[in-house]
Amino acid sequence: MSPTESPLPVEAVPDAALLTVRGLRKSFGDHEVLKSIDLDVRRGEVVTLIGPSGSGKTTVLRCLNGLEVPDAGVAEFAGQLTVDFSTPMAKKQVYGLRDRSAMVFQHYNLFPHKTVLENVIEGPVQVQKRPKAEAVQEARDLLARVGLAGKENSYPFELSGGQQQRVGIVRALALRPQLLLFDEPTSALDPELVGEVLAVIKELAEEGWTMVVVTHELAFARQVADEVIFMDGGVVVERGHPDTVLRNPREERTRQFVDRLLNPF
Numbered sequence: 535m536s537p538t539e540s541p542l543p544v545e546a547v548p549d550a551a552l553l554t555v556r557g558l559r560k561s562f563g564d565h566e567v568l569k570s571i572d573l574d575v576r577r578g579e580v581v582t583l584i585g586p587s588g589s590g591k592t593t594v595l596r597c598l599n600g601l602e603v604p605d606a607g608v609a610e611f612a613g614q615l616t617v618d619f620s621t622p623m624a625k626k627q628v629y630g631l632r633d634r635s636a637m638v639f640q641h642y643n644l645f646p647h648k649t650v651l652e653n654v655i656e657g658p659v660q661v662q663k664r665p666k667a668e669a670v671q672e673a674r675d676l677l678a679r680v681g682l683a684g685k686e687n688s689y690p691f692e693l694s695g696g697q698q699q700r701v702g703i704v705r706a707l708a709l710r711p712q713l714l715l716f717d718e719p720t721s722a723l724d725p726e727l728v729g730e731v732l733a734v735i736k737e738l739a740e741e742g743w744t745m746v747v748v749t750h751e752l753a754f755a756r757q758v759a760d761e762v763i764f765m766d767g768g769v770v771v772e773r774g775h776p777d778t779v780l781r782n783p784r785e786e787r788t789r790q791f792v793d794r795l796l797n798p799f
């Protein structure tokens with residue numbers, strides 16, 4: 535299913551903004567984790583977030599998905615929804631963000647006691663109240679697309695990590711989101727399984743899905759990303775085309791981080 539088939543259609547307007555975020559701030563206690571983050575995501579664009587552990591990448595995704603309520607800032611889904619996080623209404627409005635985005639988690643976060651099919655249809659049927667037969671058919675089609683036909687009745691523990699993550703991706707797609715959020719989708723996988731998951735994400739990018747991907751896979755970022763954002767200490771240090779940020783960064787901090795990823799010893 536391409537994003538244009540979703541019930542919340544992504545219009546084929548090249549370079550049109552889908553999500554604009556300004557001044558995003560989030561503290562946990564007195565630890566200021568995000569210090570005024572700006573983000574522009576255009577329709578059909580792939581933005582990758584890179585940065586050291588603790589720099590705030592996951593927190594950005596969780597704020598975009600409405601799993602955390604930021605302390606300040608504004609998020610706007612073009613022409614549909616504006617959330618001003620500094621107002622009391624934001625606590626309710628973040629559900630609007632959750633309706634429009636879907637997250638793929640580092641550790642898959644599948645329900646262990648549910649089958650693959652049950653995991654995938656949970657959101658569409660229980661949350662979105664879509665007809666079960668339609669959700670089941672769509673889930674079967676999506677699972678087949680990522681090479682998981684025949685695994686519908688398996689339980690997560692019966693699958694490899696790569697297969698579980700592909701179920702995680704299908705579960706996100708089944709929500710028919712406008713924006714896909716990936717939080718280090720391959721970092722829990724054995725090295726030989728990383729490629730099979732990245733291939734699925736790359737295919738989705740080629741189909742025109744809009745996505746924000748937190749990843750340490752620089753080869754993926756180079757090939758697939760339209761923009762790379764390097765975060766450190768809760769701020770955006772540098773952003774730009776992958777050829778600049780990953781090959782010829784302007785900032786010394788970016789250069790050191792990329793060098794460490796390329797030469798860990």
Ligand SMILES: Nc1ncnc2c1ncn2[C@@H]1O[C@H](COP(=O)(O)OP(=O)(O)OP(=O)(O)O)[C@@H](O)[C@H]1O
Nearest residue numbers: 562563565567585586587588589590591592593594
């Ligand atoms: N719910 C929370 N309560 C308290 N502190 C939190 C919470 N969530 C995140 N943090 C802290 O916020 C900081 C940023 O965390 P975050 O997970 O966003 O970083 P990250 O860049 O994604 O790191 P990693 O690459 O290790 O996942 C860390 O210091 C983390 O301990």
